[in-house]
Amino acid sequence: MFENDNYRLGFGTYSLTGEDGTATIETAIEAGFRHVDTARLYENESEVGDALDQASVDREDLFVATKVAHFEEPEKTPEYVRSAVEESLDRLGVDTIDLLYHHWPRGRDDIDTVLPVLEGFVEDGRVERLGVSNYTIEDVDHACDLIDIPLYANQVEIHPLLQQEELRSHLRDNDMYAVAYSPLAQGKVFDVPELQDVAEKHETAPAAVSLAWLLAQDGVAAIPRTSSEEHIRVNLAARDLELDEEDMETIASIEWTVRCEDPNWMEW
Structure with a gap:
């Protein structure tokens, strides 16, 4: 799995x-993110x-992930997907992509077309690992039957307000990571009393608590996004925040159910 534990917080x-x-x-x-x-x-x-290119960190110490073939892009063909990956490699300026995801399928035909093309890039060495994004349990099972190489991760929305226990368990059973996008529920975690209480106990922010909760889960990574240098450092602090059993139970008890990304055509 992630050979460097620092890669788990991207x-x-x-x-x-x-x-x-x-x-x-x-x-x-420069602050410490390596994924x-x-x-x-x-x-x-x-x-x-x-x-x-501009950062002082060597390329071999960084984990670079990107995604292709989103549902809003044009109708998928193998040629389109192949060209998309080539363009991603060129724009990123890298010889290899560490993790390449199929970005949010629009159906089984989409999966059947896209994944074999991405698998080819792993086989020729220009992609190190193959992932999927917004795949349901059924989609994951279908994908595993479709291709010959193992899937590395499924990037999905996970946070204390959408804990995704069943999906996380299924991914662990398939030796796959769950990579949590919107891990702060697009800011909604700041208003949750349970997270505020745990944050106050540890003299930190609800953001750090939410990320530390994710990192405490087996087989989970997280990719918070911010444009603030202050928030970058708060988010990084989650790597050093150890939640105790009481904290974990408090967060598990949260009864909110918030899904920030929920297109009307998607059947979760």
């Missing part, structure tokens, strides 16, 4: 574009590539 880059985006991503790397997550759809792979 830096999400959604909406970080232009020179300011590059500067923010570089700041996150950087982007996507073709974010239209910032070039900014990520510039940040990788």
